[in-house]
Amino acid sequence: METVLLGLLVTVLCFIPLRQAAIPVWGSILPVIIFSEDTPIGTQLLSLTADGSDITILTASEDTATLVNVSKTVSSDNVTYYANATLASELDRDFEPDRRRIFFSANSPGFEAVTISTLLRITDVNDNPPSFVNKPYRCEPLENVDVGEVIFSGVNAPDPDQNPTVDFTLVPDGVTDGIFGINKTGQFTADIFLLQSLDYEKRNAYTVTIAASDQDGLNDTTTLEVLVQDVQDTPPFFLFDVYRGAVVENAPANTSVIQVQAEDGDRGVPNSIEYAIIQGNTELFSIDGTSGVITTKQPLDREAPDVIDVNGVFDLLVQATELNETWPQYGNITKTVDVYATVEDVNDNAPTFNTSTPYTAFVRSDIPDNSLIYFEGDGYMQVYDNDQTGKSATFVLSIEQGGQPLTIFEPSPRQVFSEANVLIRVIDASALRALGQTHVTFEVIAREVNTAENFFGKASVVLTIETAEEPSTTPAPLEENVLTTSDIVVFVVGFLVLLNVLTSITICFLIRARSRKEGLNRTGSKYYIKKRPTNDFTNHGLHNPNTTEMVEVDPEISVCPRLGNGEFAE
Numbered sequence: 001m002e003t004v005l006l007g008l009l010v011t012v013l014c015f016i017p018l019r020q021a022a023i024p025v026w027g028s029i030l031p032v033i034i035f036s037e038d039t040p041i042g043t044q045l046l047s048l049t050a051d052g053s054d055i056t057i058l059t060a061s062e063d064t065a066t067l068v069n070v071s072k073t074v075s076s077d078n079v080t081y082y083a084n085a086t087l088a089s090e091l092d093r094d095f096e097p098d099r100r101r102i103f104f105s106a107n108s109p110g111f112e113a114v115t116i117s118t119l120l121r122i123t124d125v126n127d128n129p130p131s132f133v134n135k136p137y138r139c140e141p142l143e144n145v146d147v148g149e150v151i152f153s154g155v156n157a158p159d160p161d162q163n164p165t166v167d168f169t170l171v172p173d174g175v176t177d178g179i180f181g182i183n184k185t186g187q188f189t190a191d192i193f194l195l196q197s198l199d200y201e202k203r204n205a206y207t208v209t210i211a212a213s214d215q216d217g218l219n220d221t222t223t224l225e226v227l228v229q230d231v232q233d234t235p236p237f238f239l240f241d242v243y244r245g246a247v248v249e250n251a252p253a254n255t256s257v258i259q260v261q262a263e264d265g266d267r268g269v270p271n272s273i274e275y276a277i278i279q280g281n282t283e284l285f286s287i288d289g290t291s292g293v294i295t296t297k298q299p300l301d302r303e304a305p306d307v308i309d310v311n312g313v314f315d316l317l318v319q320a321t322e323l324n325e326t327w328p329q330y331g332n333i334t335k336t337v338d339v340y341a342t343v344e345d346v347n348d349n350a351p352t353f354n355t356s357t358p359y360t361a362f363v364r365s366d367i368p369d370n371s372l373i374y375f376e377g378d379g380y381m382q383v384y385d386n387d388q389t390g391k392s393a394t395f396v397l398s399i400e401q402g403g404q405p406l407t408i409f410e411p412s413p414r415q416v417f418s419e420a421n422v423l424i425r426v427i428d429a430s431a432l433r434a435l436g437q438t439h440v441t442f443e444v445i446a447r448e449v450n451t452a453e454n455f456f457g458k459a460s461v462v463l464t465i466e467t468a469e470e471p472s473t474t475p476a477p478l479e480e481n482v483l484t485t486s487d488i489v490v491f492v493v494g495f496l497v498l499l500n501v502l503t504s505i506t507i508c509f510l511i512r513a514r515s516r517k518e519g520l521n522r523t524g525s526k527y528y529i530k531k532r533p534t535n536d537f538t539n540h541g542l543h544n545p546n547t548t549e550m551v552e553v554d555p556e557i558s559v560c561p562r563l564g565n566g567e568f569a570e
Contacts, residue, residue, distance in 0.1 A: 024052035024106035026116045027080070036123045037091040046118065048083045050106035057083035060103035060115045067120070068102055081106075093122040094160035124162035129218030130188065132157045132210070137224040139192070143200040144231050148193060152224060155182070155190040157212035164214045171209035171221065180208050180226070188212075192224060200230040201267055232324040234265030235333040236273055243318075245294065246342040249302040253295075257285065257341050260292040262320035265333075272323045278336070280316035281306075285341060287318060294318075294339065302345040303386040312388060314341045347392035350455035351416075351446035354382035358441070358460035363426060365433055365465050373409075373424045373463060381459060383446050384419035391450040393418045401442045408432050411444060424461065438465050 027049030035045065045068060048057050057073045059065040069088040075081040085104065100120040105113040132155075139152040159166050168182050168190040179196045192208065206226040213219035238260060245258025264270040275292045277285065287294045294316070302312055316339040321332050359381055363373040375381065387393040397411040408431045412423045422444065426432055432440070440463045447456035 022052055023111050024050045024055050024108045024114045026050050026106060026114060029116055029118055032119045032121055034121045034123060035087070035091060036125050037093045038125045038127060039087055039091055041087050041090060043087045045085045045087055045102075045120070048085060048104055048116075049080055050114070051080050052106065052108045052111075053078065054109055055081040056107045057081065058105050058107060058113075060105040060113070060117075063100070064102040064104070067100060070104065091122045093124050093162075094128050096122075098122045098124070126161045126164065126214065126216050126218070128160050129220050130157040130159040130164070130166045130212040130214055131220050132212060132222040135222035137210075137222065138227070139224065140227045140229050141194075141198065142229045142231050143198045143204075144233065145194055145198060147195065147197055150183075150191045150193045151180075151226065152192040153185070155192065155210060155224075156188055157220060157222075158188045159214050161214070167213050169211045169213070171211055173207075173209060176206050176208050179206065182210065198228050200228045201234055201265075204228045204230070204267070230266045232266055232271065232322070232333065235335045236262040236265050236320045236322045237335060238262045238320065238337040241337070243337060243339040244342070245339065246344050247296055247300065248344045249307075249346055250299050250348065251296065253298050255296045257294045257296065258339065260287075260294065260318050260320075260337060260339060262292070262335060262337075264322055265335075271325055274321045274323055276319050276321070277316050278319045280339075281314050285314065285316060292318075292320075294341065300343045302343050302388050303349065307343050308388065312343045312345065314343075315339075316341060345387055345389040345392055347387055347448070347451045347453050347455065349386040349392075351383055351385045351395045351448065351457040353444070353446070353457060353459035354384070355459065358462045361424065361461055361463045363432075363463060363465055365467050367426060367429050369427060369429050371426050371429065373426060375424075378421075381422040381424075381444060381461075382419070383416060383422055383444075383457070383459075385416075385446075385448075388418070391448070394450060395446050395448045395456075397422060398445045398447070399424070399442055400445055406442050408435075409442065416446070432465065435465075439463065440465065 029048065030046060033046055035043070048070070050057060055073060055075070057070055059068055059070055065088075067087070067089055068085045071084040071086070073081050073083045085102070098121065100122065101117050102120055103115055103117045105115045107113045134154065134156065137152060137154060141151040145151060155168065157166060157168070166188055168184055170176070170180060170182050179194070179198075181193050181195045182190050183193060184190045190210075192210075205228065208224040208226060209221055210224060211219055211221045239262070243258055243260050247255050247257045260275065262273050262275070264273070272290075273292075274289050275287050276289060277287050277294075284297055284300060285294055286297055300307060302308075317336055318339050319334050319336045321334045324332050360376045361373045362376075363371070383397070385393045385395055394415070394417050396415050397413070399406045399409045399411060408426065408428050410425050410427045412425055413420055424444070441460060442463070443458045443460050445456060445458045448454050
């Protein structure tokens with residue numbers, strides 16, 4: 001029985017055909033496949049076939065494995081095997097090669113893998129905007145660049161898509177509009193130029209927004225920072241329109257009066273400023289060329305003639321020169337300013353009379369109260385204080401005898417500023433007569449009362465009191481009150497003489513129109529005083545236009561007596 005079964009099995013096996021194993025053989029495949037770069041992932045790229053036994057179709061390179069997925073290998077007859085290759089990642093021809101070779105392998109047990117490849121060609125679609133390179137941009141034009149001149153030529157916005165059209169524009173912002181323009185110079189390049197002049201002093205920085213767009217509206221933007229550079233085109237300026245400084249008289253040399261300060265009118269990198277006094281008294285004042293500090297060259301005396309002439313205030317003209325070191329081609333620009341330097345008075349002088357010897361004066365013994373005494377010479381005393389301002393030049397006059405007030409007399413004026421011609425008035429004539437003296441000596445004191453120093457000066461006066469003699473020249477009256485011819489003649493002659501005298505006095509008054517002071521001379525005749533103002537500084541600097549001079553006038557003379565200086569007294 002076992003023998004029969006074994007025979008049957010051998011017979012069956014003989015009739016079943018045996019399949020012979022073989023090397024895998026690839027079916028036909030397209031040499032080139034073409035897909036656009038916007039092909040969706042999962043799209044079937046091609047179908048793969050291979051004949052053989054127990055074949056598995058796989059990708060044959062890392063690049064292919066990244067780009068393509070291969071489906072499971074299937075076969076309906078165990079002879080021909082199939083698989084599909086689909087897209088595994090996005091295609092990009094703009095930043096990757098536009099031709100990619102992909103490899104596949106057919107693997108069968110007991111045999112080496114057999115590979116095949118095809119070329120994947122990727123076509124372009126417009127899927128990328130222009131893109132600025134080397135951004136953001138920056139330029140530093142000078143403020144004097146001409147309108148129309150290019151200030152930046154580095155605008156560059158390549159588009160990786162095939163054959164793009166790129167246009168450039170400036171984005172409006174309300175600030176840079178109308179100041180800058182853009183001009184396309186190549187497929188992806190452009191220049192920025194000026195439409196308006198720049199002015200560093202008005203605005204020194206701008207931010208310009210640049211846009212690049214392709215034909216489908218895809219775009220990119222960047223900014224250009226424009227930093228305007230200052231050039232030397234604005235003069236320096238002083239911090240104040242006028243400078244006023246002061247220095248105390250007698251201050252030592254090199255005493256600071258005031259500092260002037262100027263700055264570069266251009267607000268970029270400042271240039272150095274140099275100072276100089278170009279007008280004014282440079283013998284008394286100097287200026288530091290770097291710091292602008294004005295100092296004295298010597299001690300200044302407020303009472304010196306050259307200081308008095310300007311009333312203690314010197315007008316200096318200071319010039320500031322901007323040293324154009326950065327842009328020497330534009331030269332040095334200057335600016336001037338007025339500086340008033342005041343010499344302040346200090347109380348360093350006492351009131352002083354115009355003579356160190358006693359004054360000699362005369363008065364009649366029969367004068368009434370409030371009569372003036374007569375001084376020899378000018379007819380009055382002179383007193384002055386060389387200090388020029390304020391309390392230092394103000395003092396009062398008083399009369400003393402033996403250190404005690406003498407109330408018989410009164411000075412006129414009582415209070416003096418700077419200088420005065422002084423008269424002495426007899427206030428109490430009876431008290432003067434009661435002295436019973438022919439000579440009275442007293443002192444006139446000029447004393448400061450509102451200063452800490454209380455400086456004073458004094459002068460002695462020797463007054464001679466003369467006895468009045470009044471002999472009668474009138475004839476004795478007639479027994480009878482009869483008008484005679486001689487009486488008429490005397491009356492007419494007297495009237496004509498009086499008329500002549502009055503006429504002369506009136507003419508002199510109308511011509512000169514001077515104020516007058518009245519007093520008595522030694523003989524009892526009337527006199528008047530006047531003096532034309534003079535600028536003669538030899539007499540202790542007296543030049544007060546209100547000063548007068550006493551001049552004796554004889555009433556019997558019918559013409560105006562002439563003063564020593566050629567003037568007529570009234």
